[in-house]
Amino acid sequence: xxxxxxxxxxxxxxxxxxxxxxxxxxxxxxxxxxxxxxxxxxxxxxxxxxxxxxxxxxxxxxxxxxxxxxxxxxxxxxxxxxxxxxxxxxxxxxxxxxxxxxxxxxxxxxxxxxxxxxxxxxxxxxxxxxxxxxxxxxxxxxxxxxxxxxxxxxxxxxxxxxxxxxxxxxxxxxxxxxxxxxxxxxxxxxxxxxxxxxxxxxxxxxxxxxxxxxxxxxxxxxxxxxxxxxxxxxxxxxxxxxxxxxxxxxxxxxxxxxxxxxxxxxxxxxx
Numbered sequence: 001x002x003x004x005x006x007x008x009x010x011x012x013x014x015x016x017x018x019x020x021x022x023x024x025x026x027x028x029x030x031x032x033x034x035x036x037x038x039x040x041x042x043x044x045x046x047x048x049x050x051x052x053x054x055x056x057x058x059x060x061x062x063x064x065x066x067x068x069x070x071x072x073x074x075x076x077x078x079x080x081x082x083x084x085x086x087x088x089x090x091x092x093x094x095x096x097x098x099x100x101x102x103x104x105x106x107x108x109x110x111x112x113x114x115x116x117x118x119x120x121x122x123x124x125x126x127x128x129x130x131x132x133x134x135x136x137x138x139x140x141x142x143x144x145x146x147x148x149x150x151x152x153x154x155x156x157x158x159x160x161x162x163x164x165x166x167x168x169x170x171x172x173x174x175x176x177x178x179x180x181x182x183x184x185x186x187x188x189x190x191x192x193x194x195x196x197x198x199x200x201x202x203x204x205x206x207x208x209x210x211x212x213x214x215x216x217x218x219x220x221x222x223x224x225x226x227x228x229x230x231x232x233x234x235x236x237x238x239x240x241x242x243x244x245x246x247x248x249x250x251x252x253x254x255x256x257x258x259x260x261x262x263x264x265x266x267x268x269x270x271x
Contacts, residue, residue: 025059
């Protein structure tokens with residue numbers, strides 16, 4: 001406890017004279033950034049940090065057009081996005097602030113408790129349409145997805161679907177909170193969310209990436225020891241020209257006090 005208090009005190013002394021700054025983007029990173037900003041401003045009363053969501057793509061677009069200082073993202077910046085920045089004469093800096101396990105969730109009343117990657121691919125591409133095909137009840141599967149601007153949408157497509165297209169007509173939701181609510185109220189639902197969003201209203205499935213030989217539940221422990229297969233990095237992006245303005249807050253997130261918040265929120269610390 002003394003160590004944590006000391007690190008906050010050091011942060012307060014180092015990060016004085018900071019400017020107001022804006023952070024925008026990933027809904028996955030949103031609860032973490034909000035808590036980090038709250039703690040940072042408490043340690044630095046002169047500081048002002050505003051946090052908004054909208055999706056990773058939205059955040060990076062805002063960085064490109066100058067309407068945010070930091071883009072929070074649950075995926076790496078795309079080549080096309082880097083090109084736009086270069087064309088505008090801007091250079092971007094990438095910082096990994098935490099890791100995240102992506103949990104596959106169903107309605108708590110669903111008796112299915114585990115799925116292979118291949119079964120998940122079949123469900124989200126529309127080849128598997130009834131829960132009885134994967135050991136469940138005779139019930140239509142209703143997959144939910146994030147919108148295309150979401151980094152979570154893209155990471156799930158890359159890691160789980162192996163870059164195959166989502167099924168036509170999949171239910172797209174604008175935010176992770178809306179997905180949790182929909183799955184909790186829909187018997188046949190299935191979706192994917194960041195680890196920090198798990199609660200009693202949904203059931204997280206065990207996942208296998210080795211053809212069903214072993215199934216692992218999403219957790220901080222299984223993500224850290226790499227036994228859970230759907231793990232990704234969470235990022236902050238900023239323009240190098242804004243380094244002096246934004247690094248005090250980013251350094252706080254990377255500090256022992258900031259990484260303690262990562263753990264408290266339910267994500268995976270960098271050490």
